[in-house]
Amino acid sequence: MEKFCVFLASAVLASLSFGAPDILIDDFESGSYSPKWKVEGEAFADAPARGGFKYQQPVGGYNGKYLVNSYFNKDDTTGKLSSVPFKIERPYLDVLVGGGDRRDVAFLRVMVDGAEVGRLTGINNERLEQKSIDLTNYVGKTAVIEIVDNAKGGWGHINIDDIVLTENPKGIIKKTVLEIPNAKKYLNIPINNDAAERVVRVSDSSNKRVLLSAKMRVDFENPQWFYSMETLDLKGSPLRVEVLSRASEKVDFKTTNEYMPRSSSPRVVPRTTP
């Protein structure tokens, strides 16, 4: 019995420290789509690409020799890759993604029972960057990944590499809740017009009275300007701020008694969501 308890304790410790290992869906280093992917159309060629194609700006940020690159025969080609079904055995999907920011026509998406449960797209940059999809609600279900290029014209392609199921996502995914104990007149939200959109929600500490719930281009590391929102009658009270964040970034909102002037005019006005 004693031995059993020791084993259990060390197993729990191990899982707390390291978590379950990542599961690689594909890094495309076999140099072949077969047997994991069904290929339709022309855009994805017959096999993963070795970097960029002729006339394409330099492609970077992928790992190894191969990636998915739908710029084959340039932007006007279209097509689709569909993965074999797999079981969602970790709560997040990490993906390296680059190419066009054309969410409706060039994207990677996860399908469960025929319905889309998450979608990623590029940011008009050939360099792939780390993004994540939250699959917490679908663990144990069977999924299919579709990589779709229905796009023609400028930035009408997508680049993908390193599709991984993980417990420790590297993209923006973690929900961080901060309590700011004694709010001043303004809460200042750091914005970079080129950053990815994420939902920010500001409320009283009970989370009942909502002052703001909007998608904003928050960037804690390289803000270009601050969106100063008035805390109204919650001034002097605790504020609750909820934001999706990267595991690696320090989430911080400053409150001030002065409005923080914008260093540049925002191109993107924060949208209030219902």
Ligand SMILES: [Ca+2]
């Ligand atoms: Ca690769």
Ligand SMILES: [Ca+2]
């Ligand atoms: Ca295309």
